[in-house]
Amino acid sequence: MERHRIVIPDVVIVFAGDSGEGMQLAGVQFAHTSALRGNDIATFPNYPAEIRAPQGTLAGVSSFQLRFGSFEVLTPGDQCDVLVAMNAAALKTHLHLLKRGGILIVNEAGFDRRNLRLAGYPEAENPLTNGSLSDYQLIKLNISQLVGAALADTGLSVREKERMKNMFVLGLLAWLFGRPLETLEELVTAKFRARNPEIAAANSRLLHAGYNFGETSELFASRYEIPQAELAPGVYRSISGNEALVLGFVVAAHKAGLKLFYAGYPITPASEVLHQMSNLLSYDVYPFQAEDEIAAISAAIGAAFGGHLGVTATSGPGFSLMSETLGLAVMLELPLVVCDIQRAGPSTGMPTKPEQADLLQALYGRHGEAPIPVLAAATPADCFQTAYEATRLALHWMTPVIVLSDAFLANGSDLWRIPSVESLPPITPPFATEEHKSNGVFHPYQRDTRGVRPWAIPGTPGFEHRIGGLEKEDITGNVSYDPLNHERMVQLRAAKIEQIAAELPPQTVTLGEPEGELAVVGWGSTYGSIYSAVQECRAQGLPVSHIHLRYLNPLPRNLGQLLRGFRRILVPELNSGHLTQLLRARYLVDAKAYEKVQGIPLTVSELVEVIQERIHHD
Amino acid sequence: MERHRIVIPDVVIVFAGDSGEGMQLAGVQFAHTSALRGNDIATFPNYPAEIRAPQGTLAGVSSFQLRFGSFEVLTPGDQCDVLVAMNAAALKTHLHLLKRGGILIVNEAGFDRRNLRLAGYPEAENPLTNGSLSDYQLIKLNISQLVGAALADTGLSVREKERMKNMFVLGLLAWLFGRPLETLEELVTAKFRARNPEIAAANSRLLHAGYNFGETSELFASRYEIPQAELAPGVYRSISGNEALVLGFVVAAHKAGLKLFYAGYPITPASEVLHQMSNLLSYDVYPFQAEDEIAAISAAIGAAFGGHLGVTATSGPGFSLMSETLGLAVMLELPLVVCDIQRAGPSTGMPTKPEQADLLQALYGRHGEAPIPVLAAATPADCFQTAYEATRLALHWMTPVIVLSDAFLANGSDLWRIPSVESLPPITPPFATEEHKSNGVFHPYQRDTRGVRPWAIPGTPGFEHRIGGLEKEDITGNVSYDPLNHERMVQLRAAKIEQIAAELPPQTVTLGEPEGELAVVGWGSTYGSIYSAVQECRAQGLPVSHIHLRYLNPLPRNLGQLLRGFRRILVPELNSGHLTQLLRARYLVDAKAYEKVQGIPLTVSELVEVIQERIHHD
Amino acid sequence: MTEALHPSVSAKDYASDQEVRWCPGCGDYAILKQVQTVLAELGVPRENVVFISGIGCSSRFPYYMGTYGLHGIHGRAPAIAYGLKITRPELHVWIVTGDGDGLSIGGNHLIHMLRRNMDVTILLFNNEVYGLTKGQISPTSRPGQRTPSTPWGSFEHPFNPVALAFGAGATFVARTMDRDLAHMRSVLKRAAQHRGAAFVEIYQNCPVFNDGAFFAYTEKESKPDNALFLEHGQPLVFGQNRDRGFVLEGTALRLASFSDGLPANLWIHDETDRTKAALLVQLLGTPDDGLPRPFGVLYADHTRPTYEELLAERRQHLVQHHGGGDLSALLRGKNWWTIGS
């Protein structure tokens, strides 16, 4: 039966089920397929902190949000058009995401008495039958049964079959949204083919079964089509923030002609960076799992002293532990990059949830005057650019650099147009040469005109020197307790970091006019939400512009002037107003924060409301 | 011969010599004697980071600055009236402190060729003979010889005699400034009487010899008299900042009826707190030398969980290490006090030198939203009050509290009018009672009207509960990943700290009118210098007021209003403008910093100049 | 650590109302149950018990106990215990940690706690892998172990936790396993009763990231040949037929098989013998080398006083000789004077 095809610009699908039901895998593969199909994509995985939370419970639900569209997709979407709920707990925890009138696909087998009880539904109350879902297009399927039937003639166990339910759902959705089944099949079976051909074949069969079920059953009145997005020519892939960070560092080290030493300690959501690095032994990457975060950053300093690129990544608690050692790096003026993949705090907080509440710590979380450049990534793919730029600054200016990402960027993914390595700016570390000697003597703190000291590497005869955490005499680097020398060194270190701004491009307006009524200023992972909201408000005719900051320290040299061109400044942040405070202190502008500290991203709709309110309620 | 006696309001003396020459001892005893004599005092010891830097070198000089007077002495003085220089290095490093026309007492024996070379004087150049000291009243004595002569009939070795030179100088100065020799003798001999009566007797003899030398020689044309200061009735002692901190905590714990658990790790300049605490086993103090600063603060949290007062003190590097654990304390909402005795940074920096560059770290140096009250002490004696108040807040509000002191306060001392224990405000921790149960169940995060949670102590049946660093459900304290609960908890924690301001007295103007042309706003150890400078400028008729902050977080509730009453705001700080930034961000006032980052205190004269300039050069 | 028995208490009385959230099949469940059982057997009132942990799967332990509990931060459980134990020596303090929490980030506090010998019970759940962060190597992971952080197979030399503890000066060193409930119970009970810092390494199976790591020692078929169960005063004998054991020739520790009767120079376990313990903690046999691995109490020093006892002694001595704290005298110090009225 040929169904009516509706063309829509984009769609948001949420796969929600128990941790063991393969929701992440289903989401990733569907996203891949959609990207290969020519759509732009954005994804947002969401899983419990526990490794295997008890089956069927609210705490055990794992979900994957995917959006693909025919335009530039900047966020995974506020709400979804399709919700797949594999059990009662998944429905309960994710129904609020489904738009009114949206498609709700449920696995009836996941709504038996036990599942309902575990999800906390009142006794004898079943949402599938009590009419409470009448606002949605409810598609009830006994997926377990359908899968069992499709695989009846295989030797697979019930448990094995249960774990493949996700494939049936994928097949069904492929039919519904016109995704090429072959691509999906290729991606899925590639994962299992070598290790377990039987599983691969069963997966493949279920994809077809789901697809055919859509085709033959009359559950859906129409199918949907999402045209290809207009994308610039190039080579594309989808990429997560953590993957992009790793590639950024690898390429930067390569361009600088250095080994990449990466030290990490397992911590959510930064562990993936360690994993990715560990896979790259043959790319001149030297991965090291340290005994703690202090050892990790210390080791990175050791590598930097040895003349290579030292990198570490962590999250809040580990970043706090690194405070003292970051101060040493400032004193030594050695290049290294520290990534803080922010998560909801304080303390252990909510380890898998995003937040932006480490900004002030990144700026000020060290004793003494210890300025460090701070950069933030805007999107998963932008993590590549941020890592590359952070490395460039670290090596160019002989300084530690902090990169801020968060759980939203780290795990989420979007489309990435792969740059050619040649097109990236060159990186030339200031290695010491004979010219750095005065009367044949090498002075490790003899700065160049930019205020940068030379990098002399052990193994180089004639450049032997000692550096350390004590205040040092200008030029010679010898230990000094002289008051005026100390002040001078504090100023030289600060001036060097401030000087970076002079070499960076001025801040531009990301969207809208360069002056006017309202500037919405953001940083980090809120980029997509803010951009989309400003776009929507501008479409409504509201006088609003978007300014997105990559450089948090030093701030762009023209930022004060730019901000003073707006009557009002709104700063949406996933914290209690960190950037807001910074802008107020620096420029004495009456920036107002929009604070959200829930461990979840900003939605476009809430921002649209806030912008409307700020403009209208004057 | 009866000499002319000149009455002067105050005098500043600097004792400078080699590390082994007892300059600290001489200074402390002279200060004591002066205080007992009825003068107000302020002292500032200054010694090298090395334990025994090589004798005779510039790095080996140790000095002690003492000021006593007939009025309220707020600083040890910008410059000195008398400089005692025991060797060439001491002269070279401290001559800049001596006022033109001041008295310069030198030990000729310390200016032989070796000493001159070690001090870096050009070959064959002796400042004692080349006329370069003609601006001063130069008193050349061969003190070594005089001492040798005075002790000729004792069995003491040359080395022992050499180490007693300081006593001869003390005796001479006692004569010059009319200090009672008996008091000095009593203080000095009490130190040695029991252990070594021979040394005690020799010391005593040298005091007399010095005194008599002044009396009989004709080196000085006059003697000086410093009348008693008018001090409020009461019991007095002199006290250093670190001593005062310890007493503040001991008394506070006593008032709260708790054991005082103190955990510390050796670090300059905080070690003295550990030492003092270790002497107080019989005062219900439980001292613990931890393996590092992380263990120290963790142990303090453990004591707090057990229902007692946990305290730790450290300096910059150790404070940085505590960042993560401070966040845990915020989450647990347990009472403890962390003292940061600031020193010049970053990194190891200059360990014995004061600085105020940890303020922003104290406020923001933790991942996530982790607000903590921050208090700063103004004078050595004020450390008592600050420690007491910090403890009161910690126990009253169930929160960690940070106390900021610095190397200047820690080692310096001034006069302290000892309060009666009864007069101090009561401290009543919010221990959990049966009334805290709902339906027989105890909920550790069921807050009272102030937002404070109850303190339930192990060993109490029926109140068993578990707390930890993960985000917790409001009221029950169970682990929760709910977005809105997280935001609510972040807000509740922040609101509790902000609420403290409501119960504190409003900020007053420390000196001058409550509105006008210029407010000089300070915090911490710069109190004395700023107060004195403002006093001087006001005497010159300048329209300037002094506002000194004890509470850095939360800021006093009326501070914004107060600041807006001034046309200009000047914030002198021993950092790069930390408080300045805070005031600008919070109140959008154009506060301007006067930054000094030299590892030395502000002088009154430099401040007077700055104030004049800010007022005149508009 | 003895207390009047509460005749009515059972293991359940030591459970909290929180749902246990470890993975299905995790060895932690068995340990939880045995700890609760031991507490019931000892009859310690639950309000006097405190569980302190760090971060990791095992560190969720306190939430499941109906006692007092503190789920701290990574690696710091022993450090938190310092302050609690010093100010509240009468409490029963348990530290629950894992091979990552206790030996990687928290290794230093662990060895210092053992050196100081505070009266705490330390349970180190060793599963030779990081669980909560999804499977990286830990300091006890074996060479060759493939994990996300060692896709090419780890080459790090692992710690032997009991050897490290002994080298740090521990007064009680034991090893047991999650799958032998009776053995675990008896070792936990001994540890709880030890006066001082008791260190117990518990082999704990992680079914998700390192399934079967200890099966050679825990499963019926392989256990007799690979696990050597120590009993004080009994010979070191093992094997399906209990026909193998250790004899000593000089310092050479020799494995001997014997068919008829035990040889005279057979090693008799004496848990208080420091010299023997020095050798036992180093014995880390594997199925490959044919040597067994010892389980039970490897070493117990009943003589060294605890930190708390020594501190109390000092305090008592000072109070006796110098009197209790006179606060006014303390405030006045040595040199004070009065002004005015």
Next chain:
Amino acid sequence: MTEALHPSVSAKDYASDQEVRWCPGCGDYAILKQVQTVLAELGVPRENVVFISGIGCSSRFPYYMGTYGLHGIHGRAPAIAYGLKITRPELHVWIVTGDGDGLSIGGNHLIHMLRRNMDVTILLFNNEVYGLTKGQISPTSRPGQRTPSTPWGSFEHPFNPVALAFGAGATFVARTMDRDLAHMRSVLKRAAQHRGAAFVEIYQNCPVFNDGAFFAYTEKESKPDNALFLEHGQPLVFGQNRDRGFVLEGTALRLASFSDGLPANLWIHDETDRTKAALLVQLLGTPDDGLPRPFGVLYADHTRPTYEELLAERRQHLVQHHGGGDLSALLRGKNWWTIGS
């Protein structure tokens, strides 16, 4: 760690131009001199040598060496060395630390460095006290020691550094003293030549805060009766007349005196014998108990490969089997596609 000899180099060539600023009489001077001498004897080019330290008196060491040096932060010297050694395995990396820096705050990095067996030389200057912060107890301070933080006499049980190192899995464990220059030189040389992490505890006198702590072992009169100098292949004999030694009876280590000839069961030192080492590291005699304290190389495992070697092996294997890094392929990943032109 072998290198072509530079015939012309002398100890002085390894000194920096900085004035040495330890206290007069400090044991550190002797160590500095012997380290410079050993480097000259080994003929290591000074540009290939790096000294890394933490914080404390001993940690000023790098400033006085004319090599490369990094004076790090407290306790982290081994951690800094990780990154340097992994990326620059050809360098000669020395770690200089003290009993406070290396065993208190830095204990964890130290034991992990030993476990990992990177090719570094670790000198632990043990003076049983904190010097730079003016005299507090350290983890090796003795019970009864009166310091500003223990005015009533310390009651903490100290670490035995060599036992801790051995328990952590060190491949080279030695002890020497500042006052026996020849012995120190020979031990330092052995340590420098060891392939792997060499741990050397050096008894170092602090004349200011703990003067004479080791005089029983270092001074002419008492040394022969209290110090047992180990030599590979030689019997464990000591005493003014070399008439005392150790015999083994079972695991019982018995001290024996002998007037005529050495007994047959006398312990012959074998530095490669793990079992003997386990006992030797525990032997910590004092003048009070009549037992001696061993000095020299207590244990040396020449077989275990270093971390760097194993890493290089893995890398080589991967490159051989999967090829070197193709950056473009890496950027593209598994799933990529081209759009447009």
